[in-house]
Amino acid sequence: MPPPATAPSVRVVTLTIDGKDFSARADETIIEVCRENKIPIPSLCYLDGLSVWAGCRLCLVEMAGQSRLYAACSTMVAEGMQVSTDTPRLRRYRRTIVELLFAERSHVCSVCVSNSHCELQAMAQKCGVDHVSVPYRQARNQVDSSHEMFRLDHNRCILCTRCVRVCDEIEGAHTWDVMGRGSDCQVITDLARPWGESDTCTGCGKCVQVCPTGALVKQGTSAGEMVKDKHFLPILARRRHAQGATHQ
Amino acid sequence: MNIDDIDELAQKHRDKFAGIDTEIRVCMATSCQSSGAPPVLEALTEAHKAHGPGTCRVKSVGCMGLCSAGPMVAVAQTDAPPSEEVLYREVTPHDAADLVASVGGEPVARIRFPTDAPFFTRQQRIVREHTGIIDPESFTGYVAVGGYRSMVQALTEMTPGAVVAEVTTSGLRGRGGGGYPTGLKWSTIAKMPTGQKYVVCNADEGDPGAFMDRAILESDPHRVLEGMAIAAYAIGANKGYVYLRAEYPLAVDRVTTAIRKAKRAGFLGNHICETQFNFDVEIRLGAGAFVCGEETALMASIEGNRGQPRPRPPVPAESGLWGCPTLINNVETFANITPIIREGGDWYAGIGTERSKGTKVFALAGAINNIGLIEVPMGITLREIIEEIGGGIPNGKAFKAVQTGGPSGGCIPAEHLDIPVDYDSLKTLGTIMGSGGMIVMDETSDMVDVARYFMEFCMTESCGKCVPCRAGTQQMHALLDLIAKGQGTHKDLALLEELCEVVQATSLCGLGQTAPNPVLSTLRFFRNEYEEKLKAE
Numbered sequence: 073m074p075p076p077a078t079a080p081s082v083r084v085v086t087l088t089i090d091g092k093d094f095s096a097r098a099d100e101t102i103i104e105v106c107r108e109n110k111i112p113i114p115s116l117c118y119l120d121g122l123s124v125w126a127g128c129r130l131c132l133v134e135m136a137g138q139s140r141l142y143a144a145c146s147t148m149v150a151e152g153m154q155v156s157t158d159t160p161r162l163r164r165y166r167r168t169i170v171e172l173l174f175a176e177r178s179h180v181c182s183v184c185v186s187n188s189h190c191e192l193q194a195m196a197q198k199c200g201v202d203h204v205s206v207p208y209r210q211a212r213n214q215v216d217s218s219h220e221m222f223r224l225d226h227n228r229c230i231l232c233t234r235c236v237r238v239c240d241e242i243e244g245a246h247t248w249d250v251m252g253r254g255s256d257c258q259v260i261t262d263l264a265r266p267w268g269e270s271d272t273c274t275g276c277g278k279c280v281q282v283c284p285t286g287a288l289v290k291q292g293t294s295a296g297e298m299v300k301d302k303h304f305l306p307i308l309a310r311r312r313h314a315q316g317a318t319h320q
Numbered sequence: 321m322n323i324d325d326i327d328e329l330a331q332k333h334r335d336k337f338a339g340i341d342t343e344i345r346v347c348m349a350t351s352c353q354s355s356g357a358p359p360v361l362e363a364l365t366e367a368h369k370a371h372g373p374g375t376c377r378v379k380s381v382g383c384m385g386l387c388s389a390g391p392m393v394a395v396a397q398t399d400a401p402p403s404e405e406v407l408y409r410e411v412t413p414h415d416a417a418d419l420v421a422s423v424g425g426e427p428v429a430r431i432r433f434p435t436d437a438p439f440f441t442r443q444q445r446i447v448r449e450h451t452g453i454i455d456p457e458s459f460t461g462y463v464a465v466g467g468y469r470s471m472v473q474a475l476t477e478m479t480p481g482a483v484v485a486e487v488t489t490s491g492l493r494g495r496g497g498g499g500y501p502t503g504l505k506w507s508t509i510a511k512m513p514t515g516q517k518y519v520v521c522n523a524d525e526g527d528p529g530a531f532m533d534r535a536i537l538e539s540d541p542h543r544v545l546e547g548m549a550i551a552a553y554a555i556g557a558n559k560g561y562v563y564l565r566a567e568y569p570l571a572v573d574r575v576t577t578a579i580r581k582a583k584r585a586g587f588l589g590n591h592i593c594e595t596q597f598n599f600d601v602e603i604r605l606g607a608g609a610f611v612c613g614e615e616t617a618l619m620a621s622i623e624g625n626r627g628q629p630r631p632r633p634p635v636p637a638e639s640g641l642w643g644c645p646t647l648i649n650n651v652e653t654f655a656n657i658t659p660i661i662r663e664g665g666d667w668y669a670g671i672g673t674e675r676s677k678g679t680k681v682f683a684l685a686g687a688i689n690n691i692g693l694i695e696v697p698m699g700i701t702l703r704e705i706i707e708e709i710g711g712g713i714p715n716g717k718a719f720k721a722v723q724t725g726g727p728s729g730g731c732i733p734a735e736h737l738d739i740p741v742d743y744d745s746l747k748t749l750g751t752i753m754g755s756g757g758m759i760v761m762d763e764t765s766d767m768v769d770v771a772r773y774f775m776e777f778c779m780t781e782s783c784g785k786c787v788p789c790r791a792g793t794q795q796m797h798a799l800l801d802l803i804a805k806g807q808g809t810h811k812d813l814a815l816l817e818e819l820c821e822v823v824q825a826t827s828l829c830g831l832g833q834t835a836p837n838p839v840l841s842t843l844r845f846f847r848n849e850y851e852e853k854l855k856a857e
Contacts, residue, residue: 126631127786129826141825146631168822172791205815206795231784250626250784253609255794257784 087153102144102155103131113157114166114195116173116284117232118145119302121309123241125233130166130195133157141165167199168206175206176255177213178227179285185298186286192230193285211255218268221291222280224259229287231257235279242308247273259287278304321586321593326463326472333460337398342376342423344368345394345405347452349383349538350570351531352390356412360391363413367420376423382539384452385443387531388691389433394452395423402453403440409433438708439690444671446679447655448695451539456574459581462542468587470661471546474553475595478661483554484510487657489665491677496522496613496650497725497754499676499743505647508637509555512645517557519548519599520622520641520648523564523571524606524613527726528777530757532681533651535693537564537571540655541578545588545601547654550661552599555647560599563618565606575603610727610781614829615648617783628783629829650755652681672698676742680756686723687762689714696741703737706760717762721845725754727774727781728834730841731767750841752834767846768853772800774838782831789832792823796839803850809857813850817843 083098089111096105106113107120116128124146131144136154144157156162173179173192181187213226236248236259247270251260261267280288281300289298346352346361364378384392389409396405406427408419418428455461462468474483488503509517521544525533537544548560564572579601582588590598604622611617612627619641621627640646656678660668672678676698682705685691689711696705702722706712713719721731730751732739739745743753761770779793799816802808820836827833843850 124631125785126828129786129788129828132826143631143828148633165822165826168818169787169826172787172795175795176791206819207798209794209798230787231790252784254779254782254784254790257790 085151087149089155096149102147121305122237170196170199170201171204173230174204175208184286185289185293187296189299191284216267218266223289223291225287228285234282238278238282243276243278245272245274322476326469330464333464340377344378345381347384347392348380351387355390357391359413360411363416367416371420382451382456383535386692407433407435442709443695444679444697445695446659456539457577470658471549474550480554486665490660490668495652509645509647516644518641518646519552519557519560521562523651526610526613527757529685529759530755531683532756534568534571536651536655538574541574544654547657549599550657558598560601562603611783611831628785673742682756682758684710684758686760687713688760698742699740701738713762720761720763720765723759725752726757727777729754730837733845767842767849768804771839771842772804775800778835786828788823789827793835803853806853808854
């Protein structure tokens with residue numbers, strides 16, 4: 073395996089995160105520096121190895137001297153930057169965003185195959201969501217069980233598009249995409265055909281492994297049985313990028 | 321080609337119509353067409369033929385402004401200023417013979433509309449100087465009124481740096497709503513390393529009640545192309561796109577024709593006017609998504625991807641279309657360039673207020689007597705616009721509020737009517753200049769219903785990418801619906817306010833960040849209307 077390519081002459085900067093000093097390469101994002109230094113920063117769409125989506129808005133941070141918030145996943149570090157990742161205001165916003173996700177579709181943990189292995193569930197616990205203050209929308213969504221190995225349950229989907237990105241950027245199949253607008257958005261396989269009929273799906277299962285919730289699961293799993301494993305992703309991503317392929 | 325050559329071309333066009341001293345101009349823009357202009361044009365052409373050609377001709381032109389009185393026809397001396405033309409309202413094919421007969425004699429009093437009314441006299445026309453006068457489908461007609469002269473002047477007599485400096489001096493700010501200084505934007509892109517750069521005209525006008533850009537494109541399309549070409553020369557671009565919404569078929573037709581004719585005449589394409597400057601323009605049709613007016617979503621759409629925004633930075637000026645520096649300006653911004661080059665930046669900076677220069681086109685709509693398009697200098701008060709130019713509220717009703725800025729804006733109540741209309745003053749009232757939609761509401765309007773309407777718009781137009789906008793607008797709409805139906809409680813109102821704050825602070829793009837504005841502004845000025853609708857818990 074060739075060593076990861078390093079860009080020539082990248083500067084190193086120092087910045088402050090939650091009052092502590094850190095050094096970082098100028099081409100790193102705030103979330104990368106936080107992960108590297110074990111600073112907890114919540115996110116549901118960001119995944120090391122995939123392109124940045126900036127859709128979940130949970131990784132928003134405050135920046136000294138700025139009134140607007142910045143998404144840690146899409147903001148590059150800069151010299152002298154002063155970042156706060158955990159303020160009462162941010163905690164309140166994060167909690168509301170997680171509540172909005174819970175109310176948007178049907179996330180019933182007790183009967184979900186991903187129960188206790190679910191990133192949304194863990195996020196809710198971390199953000200202190202003990203109840204949901206916004207009304208549940210109770211939209212009825214389809215389940216696609218047409219694939220011989222996997223199942224797609226739109227009721228559990230939070231539209232983080234990790235599946236879309238891993239399929240396009242790592243597997244190279246681009247089976248997944250998003251259709252529709254607003255709350256009608258749905259992840260689809262090919263041109264909204266049943267997954268089992270897809271001619272592009274290679275059946276690799278990467279989408280299932282990176283899915284944060286019980287939206288993409290293995291067939292034949294029962295409540296709480298779906299354990300996912302994402303350790304392959306950074307390794308594969310580094311190899312792909314080293315070969316100069318599909319880097320975004 | 322130099323300035324003398326283009327003046328000669330203009331003279332040729334005038335010579336062609338040397339025997340004509342009077343024009344019967346028929347508005348053939350969308351709103352007059354929908355109120356019956358095509359048969360009027362046909363009848364006038366027939367009547368003119370029957371009457372004998374004489375020294376008069378019938379001409380189809382663009383928007384005359386007073387859309388509520390369409391179809392509009394003007395009879396004017398060829399070179400006379402618009403104030404001296406005789407204007408007719410709600411013309412029918414039966415009036416054709418009388419109109420043709422009246423040329424050179426007494427005007428037809430029964431359908432005449434006075435041009436000394438404040439609607440016309442209080443306006444200052446810069447962007448719309450030729451709309452309603454020239455034939456939008458005629459290339460030489462545009463040249464005859466001085467068209468493409470600014471472009472030739474820039475190409476042959478000015479350096480790109482001098483063009484940027486002139487625009488910077490003018491103080492022009494982006495007319496799409498943001499109000500970003502145009503000169504600053506141009507100079508940023510001009511300073512990016514030489515290489516592929518793009519110019520994009522944002523014609524994805526989607527605010528409810530706004531139709532300024534449509535009228536400009538339908539009435540004077542070459543003006544926008546000329547502005548784009550000057551911008552391309554200034555920043556060093558050779559390719560442009562007009563991102564035009566497909567719901568404007570007439571504008572698409574007119575711009576397509578304009579591009580074709582300008583290319584044929586050598587005013588677009590390679591070696592424009594025999595200089596080393598190349599600039600090609602293509603139209604890209606929007607597929608009906610409001611969010612594609614947001615510049616990063618617009619670029620994604622041009623590239624053939626799903627129209628949804630991405631985080632900034634990088635800004636388009638740095639990394640835009642296909643990663644190249646890209647200049648994105650609104651239709652009206654480009655339409656302002658030609659006069660700035662012609663008259664100079666100092667002249668333009670003399671109009672308007674300290675921090676908002678020039679004029680602004682507004683689309684007056686709603687409960688107002690004169691519905692249509694107006695162009696006024698920045699700094700005019702809302703009262704002057706509504707009471708004088710707009711002619712007040714119909715049916716003896718009282719004014720209640722005016723909504724500016726569409727779904728990203730807010731409502732201004734009667735007590736603030738004396739505020740000057742400029743970017744900064746409107747902001748202090750919790751609304752924005754926006755692209756120029758102005759919806760006037762009378763006392764019968766229900767403000768909760770207004771907020772609900774705009775929230776429904778944002779909800780259905782959210783692209784679905786980020787959670788607060790996708791799920792938040794849906795929740796806010798449901799709460800507004802509950803309150804509007806009299807089923808909401810104080811708890812619901814508190815939750816609505818909380819959601820407003822979260823969606824505003826956390827959304828990815830401007831659509832979500834400004835979606836709560838109509839709610840916040842109606843809550844600020846009309847909170848009692850919300851509270852009256854709440855039921856006891």
